[in-house]
Amino acid sequence: MNEYEPYVVANDALGCHETLEARMDRDGYLFLRDLVNRSTVDRLRGDIRALLIERGYVEDDPDLELKWTGRLPDPKVIGLSAPIQRQISDMDSMRALVESDDLRSMLRTLFDGEVFTWVENLDRVRIQFQDVSVTNVGGQQAPFATPAHQDGYHFPVPFYSVWIPLMDIDLAIGGLAVRAGSHTEGLQQHWWHGGRYLGIPDTVEQAQAFEREGGVVVAGEVDPSARPKIWLRSDYRVGDVVVFHPRLVHRGVGNTSPQLRLSVDLRYSKQGDPLVWQAQCRLYECHAWLEQARRCLDAMPIEGSVADRAWELMRRTGPSDAIEVGEQAREMVDRVK
Ligand SMILES: O=C(O)CCC(=O)C(=O)O
Ligand SMILES: [Fe+2]
Incomplete structure (x- = not known):
């Protein structure tokens, strides 16, 4: 069952600052089809695929790209600041995507000003393993899918996040989902438990469960509401981009496919706007x-x-x-x- 509603496509707003900004204010995101040159994304995916084959995580299977070998992710090798990530950040193809003219020109129009590219962007490739294998990972009970959160909780300054699929992504592979209208609701309560990130509970019941297991709210004032929530996602194609507001609640959708999920999440500020320390280091x-x-x-x-x-x-x-x-x-x- 597809429990998601599709995004509104914003390509008609491209090229006009006022329209892009109005759309961002209204929806909290811009879903842009085919914004980035496909060959830029294909080249990066090809480079990462070769690396993952060499490391034994992906089969060299011409019929199913990025087919998982079943090798579980060793956090010392693969993970947001592990060696594979460093190798990816050194790739010319990674820099080419982060600095692509297609992105920059859209962002310049959105900001109506010059763009500051966060230094950590080079490190922001996400390699998402199948969620079903999770309980096998030594001691780790949590699913791999990113819990619901607002990026503005992590970085309390003005900026936009840009999420880009590096492959075609259907519902089984999952990808990003965002909660409709959530950018207007303020900063939601964010929960942690013993150094494990629980994020934002979707329901009052889930908040109670977090509390029972010993979780704490570390930031945010908005309680989870009992109102029904609408989550959005569409099938992603290479070249598509989701730009979103720091207050938009979003999460990863579990990967149940035989492939690894590859995406990047990048952050950009308007030149001259205040920056957090994380924007300026790797x-x-x-x-x-x-x-x-x-x-x-x-x-x-x-x-x-x-x-x-x-x-x-x-x-x-x-x-x-x-x-x-x-x-x-x-x-x-x-x-x-
Ligand atoms: O790709 C994901 O699973 C989460 C992405 C995310 O949180 C972001 O782009 O800010
Ligand atoms: Fe995020």
Whole structure:
């Protein structure tokens, strides 16, 4: 059953700042068919495919591209700041997509100004494994699909996210889904549990379940409502792009197909707008610091919920030349206790 409604296509608004902006205000997203030159995406997918074949994650099968071999993802090898990601970020084809004129020209019109490309964009390829195999992964119970969240919770500044499929994506492969109208509802409560990201609950019942299992709200003031929610997604084709507002609630749809799902999620700001620290460093630097912060907190004699809240403050603040990470951890714990 398809529980999703399709996106409204926004290609008719291209080329006019006022129309694009009005559409973004109304819908919270712009779904643009065939925006990026297909050969730019095909080239990147080809390079990543070759790497995944070499690493034993993908079969060299001409009939089904990106067919999964069944090898489970080792977080030391594959994951947002693992070695495979570094190899991808070094590819000319990755830079070509992040800096493509097709994207830049659309963003320039949307912003009505010059574009700042976030430094971490080079690291933002997502390789999504099949959700059904999840319980087999050592200790990890959570599904691979990204939980519902607002990017504006992670980065409280003005910017747009740009999600791009690197392959044709049907419902079985999943991809991105967004919640209609959610960009107008304010910052939703975001939950964590012991360093595991739970995101935004979809229902009051799910929020209660998060609470029962020991989750905490670390940010956001809007409670989950009992109102019915409408989730949107369409089948994606190579060249399509979803640009979305920082307050739009979105999530990954579980991959149940025999293939790996490849996509990128990029962020762009208008030149001159305020930036978060994460926009100016590589993702592996950001993750390394956050992990160090977490280790400091986990070594302290405090409850997990206090650690989760202190970690949130550290994420907001970022690294500082003035204060060493362990000391910052102690300061933040004092603040949230
Ligand atoms: O691709 C996904 O699973 C999630 C993407 C996402 O959260 C984003 O593009 O901001
Ligand atoms: Fe996101």
